[in-house]
Amino acid sequence: MALKEAEMFYKQAMAFLNQGKIKKSIEFFDSALNIDKDYVSAWNDKGVALMELEKYQDALKCFEQVIMLEPGDNMAWYNRGYVLLILEEYQEAVNTFDLFLGRHSSKDDFYKYALYMKAKGLYFLKEYNESLKAIKKVLKKDKTFKKARELMKLIEDEKKINNQ
Numbered sequence: 001m002a003l004k005e006a007e008m009f010y011k012q013a014m015a016f017l018n019q020g021k022i023k024k025s026i027e028f029f030d031s032a033l034n035i036d037k038d039y040v041s042a043w044n045d046k047g048v049a050l051m052e053l054e055k056y057q058d059a060l061k062c063f064e065q066v067i068m069l070e071p072g073d074n075m076a077w078y079n080r081g082y083v084l085l086i087l088e089e090y091q092e093a094v095n096t097f098d099l100f101l102g103r104h105s106s107k108d109d110f111y112k113y114a115l116y117m118k119a120k121g122l123y124f125l126k127e128y129n130e131s132l133k134a135i136k137k138v139l140k141k142d143k144t145f146k147k148a149r150e151l152m153k154l155i156e157d158e159k160k161i162n163n164q
Contacts, residue, residue: 006035010042017045022052040070047079056083074104078114085117094121112141116148123151128159 013028029046032039047062060083066076081096097118104111115138122131132155138148 002035006032006039006042009035010039010045013042013049014045017049022049025049026053038069040066040073043069044073044076044079047076047083051079051083056086059083060087072103074100075110078104078110081114081117085121088124090121090124094118094125097121106141112138112145115141116145116151119148119151119155123155123158126158128155128162131155132159 009028009032013025013032016022016025016028026046026049029042029049032042033046036042043062043065047059047066050056050059050062060080063076063080063083066073067080070076077096077100081093081100084090084093084096097114100114101111101118104114115134119131119134119138122128122134132152135148135152135155138145139152142148
């Protein structure tokens with residue numbers, strides 16, 4: 001009975017989230033989690049909602065809870081890396097994306113975006129050669145990826161400035 005109730009709160013939370021009622025969705029995710037503390041989907045989607053509110057530390061805790069409960073959940077690793085990049089925790093973000101990339105299908109768009117974000121993290125770490133390698137892999141997958149092209153230009157400009 002309790003799990004059905006948690007699922008009902010989760011479905012309502014998702015409905016609010018899809019309507020853009022973020023704070024209301026979080027209330028319902030919390031209701032589901034109060035019933036079932038191991039509800040992986042509720043933790044993950046609450047993290048997504050918190051990202052919408054720019055509550056990145058709280059979102060990170062949600063994704064880390066998912067990883068603790070379900071270490072093989074690749075999307076939780078992706079979301080963790082994304083939030084760490086936003087929080088300017090570049091080395092940890094790069095490490096997280098490495099883990100994600102090692103386990104995720106290279107045919108999926110999330111792979112391309114994770115590779116791009118890894119390159120971005122490496123750029124901020126001033127590891128221009130490694131960043132350039134990653135961004136070239138991204139562009140090999142998608143020549144039209146505008147942000148990747150922009151990042152490649154930034155990397156190349158930095159390399160020229162730093163004579164690398």
